Amino acid sequence: MGGRRVSTGGSTFWSAVRLVARREFTERIRDRGFQISVGVMLVILLASVAIPAAIGGGSEKYDVAFLGPQQAQLAQTAERQAALLDVDVRVGTVADRAAAEKALADGKLDAVVADGRILVDTTLSDPLAAVLQSAWATVERDLRLSASGIDPGAVNQASAIRPMPKTTLDPDADERDTRKGIAFVGTLVLYGMLMLFCMWVASGVVEEKSSRIVEILLATVPARALLTGKILGIGLLGLLQMLVTAVVGLAAASAFGSVELSGAMIYPVALVLLWFVVGYALYACMFAAAAARVSRQEDLQNVITPMTSLLIASFLAAIFLGQKGGTIAHVLSYIPPFSAMLQPPMTAADEVSVVENLVAFAIALLALVGLVRLAARMYEGAVLRMGGKVGFKEALGTARKG
Template structure:
């Protein structure tokens, strides 16, 4: 009796490879441990920043009944009332306060600031009288907060894209080196193998992104930063969307880069240009997060849009239609990268020995 084995369809082949990629990672202790460490670092950093921001940063200072008016209404100081100048000096000497304001001194001030061993320029500046300031075009976001948010988006994109992108390249080379790939493509189409690898690692990368977003929400809630949660909701959602398509774009190219070599020792040279592309958005937001021109350009370049556009949305610099236009450009670039990556992957996968030149991989 003859038995006929039906070959799996393209969709079934893609799912088989996807399951294989997911299973291999989820069974890997190193992956699980590194993910747990990443989540712990994210939670710890958010809690630390939140508690530092919410802590009491006022300068402790002692005053007497005659000098209390000097710091009246000044939120920079944690004021301790002393009955006399001698008591105020004793508080300084004991280290209970950083300084004391006591009667006496040259006019027109009529008071003296007492320190224990060395004067503080910062404290003296806090005591100085400044004119009222009017800013015609104020920033909508605090500069430090802008920097932190931009840095977080840059770090998450850089770490996730490089980690999983390198994993794809390494997996492809390993399969070529052990000849496993020859068995795989005898059962499933080459493009199904590529699609499964990309989809599997995209699911894992998005899982980490969603996990970090959830941890960030918990951390911000615990540290009492509810207003920041409301402001970050939209940017985080757009970051996830841009990251999804941006990672698919990069994953296709990382897989193609891995297919061009046959040894693990040679993979570094092929993925170096891609590493620079992943690193560039991180470096740009570190140095140019307050430059509207640079951020605008970043938000339309496919490799940096996952970082540039969410930052612009957070600070209120992006018009409503700009994320949609940037996403359309990202989708078109994603399709082009998939087609190019698939061609290189198909033409290079079974070629052993010397590294396949890019021109040869594209011509065949």
């Protein structure tokens, strides 16, 4: 954290908060470890968007050729069947069987139909097999019909029945699935960012306390201003990282064609950002108050275990219940701090409405007001007490006396 003195003179409470927040933000953003972690996260994010797009982008194309007396008829029929089955087939030519086998071995052709057999180098994909088998069956049927004195053209005309049209009962299904995917990634990022930045708050509190820097700071800055500024400064840095992650992620997904940017797609991302602010404020207050109770980094994990367990439970609820809905998920989506993790995925899955978002947000803000006051009292009562762990009641009692 550093031991730079923060002087506020006769400044107001919020002036002191701004000074502390600026100090926290500036020192953290200059940290080389933070810069590297942001870079690594963006590389992973871009890779997670680019690799699936590269692997699954576009339909696979198949190159085929035909040999034998019916090769022209087979080629025309295969092209018609491919169009009907929505398979991209390109028909080429080869001089003879030897040329066909060489083209297969060199990877220039995927399959060759010769004398009633399908030749492949290694494997035959199911879509291409369906096209070739259908084309072969159609040509063979026409030959047998002609041999029996039946006009194949009349049979083909009678068999030319248009495919049944498809009616989708849920026309928004594809869009909703895309929103779910965005919300799932957003939930992972939200969990990671909440855990990371709340841990920064907690470790910063203990570091200042163990090095007794807090005693110097509190000589010029009120305890509540110091706590508020610390939470605000680190939180602004977290929000900046979230914004960068969201912008880069959406831009990359749009560029690779994975997502078509629209209000419906941006809304889940905006919700993740909004609930990061609220969720961070809730958890950071709890982490800071708990951290003020100990004087050594070795004891920190013990006092913040309840908060980390709560955050993990919220994350698991969001992953396993968020997009499925149900009574338990709906109830938890209104209860802070579970609401911070559950609202984005449930909104993406159309399990909660905008009105329900606003209600949950209002409840979280009310809870935050009470939690801020409680955390500030605990921080004031415990941050200057050195030695062993300060009890919960003892911290509140010391704050009342102060």
